[in-house]
Amino acid sequence: MAEAIAKSGAELKQKLSRDDVLMRGLIAVVGLYLLVTLVLPLYAMLSKSFKDHDGNFIGLANYIEYFSTPALSASIVNSLFIASITTFITLTLAFGLAYGLMRSNMPFKAFFKIVAMVPILVPSLLPGIALVYLFGRQGFMNWALFGHDIYGPIGIVIAEVFFTLPHALIILTTAFSISDARLYEAAQVLNASKFKIFWTVTLPGARYGVISAAFVVFTLAITDFGAPKVIGGDFNVLATDIYKQVIGQQNFEMGAVVSVVLLIPAALAFFVDRIVQKKQVALLTSRAVAYEPKPNKLFDHCMLAYAILFSVFILGMIAVCQYAALVKFYPYNLSLSLKNYNFDLMDGGGWAAYWNSLKMAGLTAVIGTCIIFVGAYVVEKVRGFTQGRMLFQFLAMLPMAVPGLVLGLAYIFFFNSPANPLNTLYHTMAILVISTITHFYTVSHLTATTALKQMDSEFEDVSASLKQPVFKMFRQVTVPVSMPAILDISIYLFVNAMTTVSAVVFLYGPDTNLASVAVLNMDDAGDIAPAAAMGMMIFYTAAGVKLLHYFSTLGLYKSTQRWRSKS
Amino acid sequence: MSINKASHYLVIENLTKRFGEFVALQDINLNINESEFVCFLGPSGCGKTTLLRAIAGLDLQSSGNIFQAGKDISVLPPSGRDFGIVFQSYALFPNLTVAKNVSYGLENAKIPKDQINKRVNELLEMVGLPEKANAYPANLSGGQQQRIALARALATSPSLLLLDEPLSALDAKVRVFLRHEIKQLQRKLGVTTIMVTHDQEEALTMADRIVVMKQGVIEQIGSPNEIYQQPKSVFVADFIGTMNFFEAQVMADNQIKIGELQFEHDSNIDTVVGERVTAAVRPEEFVISQQVESSEHKIEATIREIEFLGSLVRLRLSSKQMQAKSFIMNIEERMFRANALDEGDTISLSVITSPRLYPHD
Amino acid sequence: MKTLKSIVSCLAIIAFSLANAQTELTVYTAVEAEDLKKYADRFNEDHPDIKINWVRDSTGIVTAKLLAEKENPQADVIWGLAATSLLLMKGEGMLEAYSPNGVDALDPKFVDKSDPPTWTGMDAWVAAICVNTVEQEKYGFATPTSWQDLTKPEYKDHVAMPNPSSSGTGFLDVSSWLQIFGEEDGWKFMDGLHENIHHYTHSGSKPCKQAARGEVPIGVSFAFRGAKSKAEGAPIEIIIPEEGIGWDMEATAIVKGTDNLEAAKTLVDWSISEKANKMYNEGYAVIGIQSLAKPVEHFPENIPEKMIDNDFEWAAANRKAILAEWQSRYDSKSEPKS
Structure with missing residues (x-):
């Protein structure tokens, strides 16, 4: 044994085939991409937070200033407050709907599922705009607040709940779908009451889902910038502080400090969530029997009523925005017109911004899907190279822990430095595409990895034994078989590129205004109706692309049915 | 045994594979002749698949060398080695037709298309599925898929065929049928073949030689007959077929005592008089004593349980004389009926061969 | 042969259009969005060979952008940004000193005190x-x-x-x-x-x-x-x-280090011309050449006398x-x- 250990110093090294060299090379290339578009900018930002305005190292002085200025550090408490309340409300609401969808026999489930996904298709600024029309001074429903003010925590929380609901719902329905029916049967045999079953079976079964959803919602709410920007009034949160420090006061160093402060809870939540998700995966592999809800009239009706209320909330917000966009001069002239679509007469870049957004989203979807899928493929299928793979996996997970606003600011520091030869990218379409790909890298990477893991790991071995190049295998088998996942990734990237504000708000240039940023800037200038109109343009575009995706996936399954299913 | 690299098709020298602290293969030495059908047999975790993957270059050994046809292939990548491989999962490309799967390794700028088609038809004919050329794998049964996988592996005429538990995922009947098919095909083509299996019956029926492995080391190499008749260790004796073990004591150079009974033995293990050893007797080596009148060692045994296996009947016995609470013997159904045996009967037995001896643990 | 010919003619067209290409100026501004097209069109009436690429944002954002890009300036000209912001940039040494043609006609309040001035005012x-x-x-x-x-x-x-x-x-x-x-x-x-x-x-x-x-x-x-x-x-x-x-002025300046200094000077000259002042007067009551000013609809008339002596x-x-x-x-x- 001692001899064996002594020998281990001289492990054999396999000669690399051309494919090995190619795959390792690709891992290095994609890894380098992540290094340059993520790690180096973050480093630039971190180091900026330790420097003064002239670039001299001043240690923790900026941080000391931050924490000794109550106007600034108060935002930490505000942010935690908003994120916690949002998490609680979103989870409660989403849990109810997920419960109804998975545990009742209510009708129209498919419709409610689609409605619940609508908030994903709009920028997070839009619910804020809807709230102004609903509960502002001139709002149709401002009596409902009993004299409270929508500008501030109430408005932020409602908007964040709207914005985070679909994310929580996806996780919770997944959690419910893996609960084991046999436990319910056992509980019923033991004559447990419905209430008791809920507490002893339902809740514990979904616990990892609940925890995971809580972290996801918390992270989204604490890092979101759109809702507090529009409806936050004078209620400062970390995300708006970064924007104010950088845009309002040109205090980049303090912006970097706030970014670091925001990075901490976001990164923490992310890492805890990763651990929890691993446990959920362990649950998934156990041999569970799917639960089939039994009809129960009263319960089903209650759940239906709840789902209707839920849909009214979501569709109501969207409908209000569309109405606002069409009204000539709310509230004094309620006649309808398209005047608010005259974007060229307003801030934000006009219709060009919309076309830019389409272009940016298209490029992000195409280029991003290529980079991410190829990256996931080579790292999943390369032989050996363990350390390189681990490093790559870490890099691929990192973007999820970085809030968009922080990423955008980091890009300013990194890409606009005169010493950086890449600084010609600043303000170009390229940097918008790059930042968006990197911002949404992790989820896409995980989607690709999951799809690739489902494929037989021995395909590559067979291909190598037949002396065929790996890219032939990739082209002829991997890509066609993974097509549904590839489409999913490209749609995810497209929709997010259309709606994102946070990273790109620091990066767009004269010729590269974006629709989502236009919504922000128009609202900022007080042109709220045109902002709503542009927001709705984004919604229709995203929804249209989703529909297209739905039908193309349907067509894909039809055309590949011959090999997908047994005849 | 001296290793002559030139005279063997595949030579494995001092091969060791570690995963961290865990030693999966320890100092493996093995020679395989051209056209031979060799089975790696052992329980799960014994290292048989690891050894196969090392030969293929899919998992590199930690140390040691592999020579194929006189060429050192120890550190070559899989694509640099000459072999075809079939996995338990078939690993057929789901979106390609059967013909496309089979021609996958042939598609090469240098081979004209009609020649590829000819070869594909030939291969499909060979595995008995010529009518399935345009079907997709999902439309085939497991056995059919595995035959297509075999055709694909053989398409490029590799001189070494590696089979990694190819039959384990199949139904019992298909498995028996395919055993035969594969063996015939291998004979016909004369391709050197290594098959990994945990199924001893499979190994016994198919292999020219069996390599029995346990915890990363080779326990025994030999023909199916050798392995069955002269297992070198208790492990092999137990793993291959069914074996009864008895505690025994060495009385003289060729004498042992099991319980109160004395037996002769011709085992060539070194023993010391008085030493405790393990004696092993196969169930079919017991006979009811009137069959062999001359036998000196009559064993009195009581039938505890009767189990019908079709043409054979398995009796679970106990014997005070042998101090054995439970051992089994097989008896032809015809004999069983002739003797009108029933549970609780006492019968007298004799042993037709001398027991195998193993050192006592 | 045919393809070669078409390639050559293509290249010729490209080369020709490059030679005749307009000078493009990147102009940062905080002027109200709805006025931008008008400003560019009026300028192009006199100078069709200079194309303006606007970068429009609110005062704070444009100021922030300019300061952020200090080491790597993207703008050629600033046309229509608060004088207080331009003073900030002057302090950072980011502005090109230039005395535009006709600067004497401007109200002295509307001209930077340095000589030559780094910025000139448009309107208040x-x-x-x-x-x-x-x-x-x-x-x-x-x-x-x-x-x-x-x-x-x-x-x-x-x-x-x-x-x-x-x-x-x-x-x-x-x-x-x-x-x-x-x-x-x-x-x-x-x-x-x-x-x-x-x-x-x-x-x-x-x-x-x-x-x-x-x-x-x-x-x-x-x-x-x-x-x-x-x-x-x-x-x-x-x-x-x-x-x-x-009050503050909307003002004009050239960014130091611009590659298009001549075109930038042309634009700044035009920005204080009578024509430009009349154009500003369409929206603003107080302009650089106050003698040209006419009352603006909905604007309270007493504005000039209520303006403090802003330092x-x-x-x-x-x-x-x-x-x-x-x-x-x-x-x-x-x-x-x-």
Whole structure:
């Protein structure tokens, strides 16, 4: 044994085939991409937070200033407050709907599922705009607040709940779908009451889902910038502080400090969530029997009523925005017109911004899907190279822990430095595409990895034994078989590129205004109706692309049915 | 045994594979002749698949060398080695037709298309599925898929065929049928073949030689007959077929005592008089004593349980004389009926061969 | 052969169009979005060979962008940014000193004191209060006529104003109050005002636009915005407080290090021409060559006499300290209101 250990110093090294060299090379290339578009900018930002305005190292002085200025550090408490309340409300609401969808026999489930996904298709600024029309001074429903003010925590929380609901719902329905029916049967045999079953079976079964959803919602709410920007009034949160420090006061160093402060809870939540998700995966592999809800009239009706209320909330917000966009001069002239679509007469870049957004989203979807899928493929299928793979996996997970606003600011520091030869990218379409790909890298990477893991790991071995190049295998088998996942990734990237504000708000240039940023800037200038109109343009575009995706996936399954299913 | 690299098709020298602290293969030495059908047999975790993957270059050994046809292939990548491989999962490309799967390794700028088609038809004919050329794998049964996988592996005429538990995922009947098919095909083509299996019956029926492995080391190499008749260790004796073990004591150079009974033995293990050893007797080596009148060692045994296996009947016995609470013997159904045996009967037995001896643990 | 020919002709076309290409100027501006096309079109009437690529954003953002890009300037010219912001950039050494043709015709207030000047003014942009008359009736408060009026309890939660940290207008308001009332009384005034503020906005035009929609009854903003909203039919009245009003100039400058210095000079020359001044006068009552000024619809007539003697240098020099003080007083009080 001692001899064996002594020998281990001289492990054999396999000669690399051309494919090995190619795959390792690709891992290095994609890894380098992540290094340059993520790690180096973050480093630039971190180091900026330790420097003064002239670039001299001043240690923790900026941080000391931050924490000794109550106007600034108060935002930490505000942010935690908003994120916690949002998490609680979103989870409660989403849990109810997920419960109804998975545990009742209510009708129209498919419709409610689609409605619940609508908030994903709009920028997070839009619910804020809807709230102004609903509960502002001139709002149709401002009596409902009993004299409270929508500008501030109430408005932020409602908007964040709207914005985070679909994310929580996806996780919770997944959690419910893996609960084991046999436990319910056992509980019923033991004559447990419905209430008791809920507490002893339902809740514990979904616990990892609940925890995971809580972290996801918390992270989204604490890092979101759109809702507090529009409806936050004078209620400062970390995300708006970064924007104010950088845009309002040109205090980049303090912006970097706030970014670091925001990075901490976001990164923490992310890492805890990763651990929890691993446990959920362990649950998934156990041999569970799917639960089939039994009809129960009263319960089903209650759940239906709840789902209707839920849909009214979501569709109501969207409908209000569309109405606002069409009204000539709310509230004094309620006649309808398209005047608010005259974007060229307003801030934000006009219709060009919309076309830019389409272009940016298209490029992000195409280029991003290529980079991410190829990256996931080579790292999943390369032989050996363990350390390189681990490093790559870490890099691929990192973007999820970085809030968009922080990423955008980091890009300013990194890409606009005169010493950086890449600084010609600043303000170009390229940097918008790059930042968006990197911002949404992790989820896409995980989607690709999951799809690739489902494929037989021995395909590559067979291909190598037949002396065929790996890219032939990739082209002829991997890509066609993974097509549904590839489409999913490209749609995810497209929709997010259309709606994102946070990273790109620091990066767009004269010729590269974006629709989502236009919504922000128009609202900022007080042109709220045109902002709503542009927001709705984004919604229709995203929804249209989703529909297209739905039908193309349907067509894909039809055309590949011959090999997908047994005849 | 001296290793002559030139005279063997595949030579494995001092091969060791570690995963961290865990030693999966320890100092493996093995020679395989051209056209031979060799089975790696052992329980799960014994290292048989690891050894196969090392030969293929899919998992590199930690140390040691592999020579194929006189060429050192120890550190070559899989694509640099000459072999075809079939996995338990078939690993057929789901979106390609059967013909496309089979021609996958042939598609090469240098081979004209009609020649590829000819070869594909030939291969499909060979595995008995010529009518399935345009079907997709999902439309085939497991056995059919595995035959297509075999055709694909053989398409490029590799001189070494590696089979990694190819039959384990199949139904019992298909498995028996395919055993035969594969063996015939291998004979016909004369391709050197290594098959990994945990199924001893499979190994016994198919292999020219069996390599029995346990915890990363080779326990025994030999023909199916050798392995069955002269297992070198208790492990092999137990793993291959069914074996009864008895505690025994060495009385003289060729004498042992099991319980109160004395037996002769011709085992060539070194023993010391008085030493405790393990004696092993196969169930079919017991006979009811009137069959062999001359036998000196009559064993009195009581039938505890009767189990019908079709043409054979398995009796679970106990014997005070042998101090054995439970051992089994097989008896032809015809004999069983002739003797009108029933549970609780006492019968007298004799042993037709001398027991195998193993050192006592 | 045919393909070769077409390639050659293609290349020829490209080369030709490159040789004749317009000079393109990247111009950073905070001029109201709806005016940009007009400005560029009028300029191109005289100089069709220079193409303007606008980068338009609010004062705070354009200022931030320019400072952020200090090491790697993207802009050639700044046309229409607050003079206080340009002073900041002058302090950073980012502006090219240039005395444009016809600079003598400008009101001396509208020219940088350095010689040659680094910036020249276009028009003045003055503070004003927008009051929604429909809402006023609903709440039944008196029309405020002075800044001090706004601290009265009857206006509680009825006032919106821009945050000076992010808005040029907001800073203009705060710095003018400190000059009108003196430092101590100025802060005292703002303490009182803060009690009545419903919210602070990021943009200077937003309070007036919100007042126009009745989202708040009273918006502290600037006269130009009020006039525009009134022209669109909003039920608002534009009030010029009697203590006097802060103002800032929209001004023009060349960014140091531009690759297109000649074209930039052409643009700056044009930006102070009579034609340009008349164009500014279509929206602004106070312009660089005041003798050309005609009254503007919806603009209160008494603006010029109410404009305080604004000390831009002082405001720019004390900007950081003023904002820090403002933040510590009012930003930290932004607690949940519910």
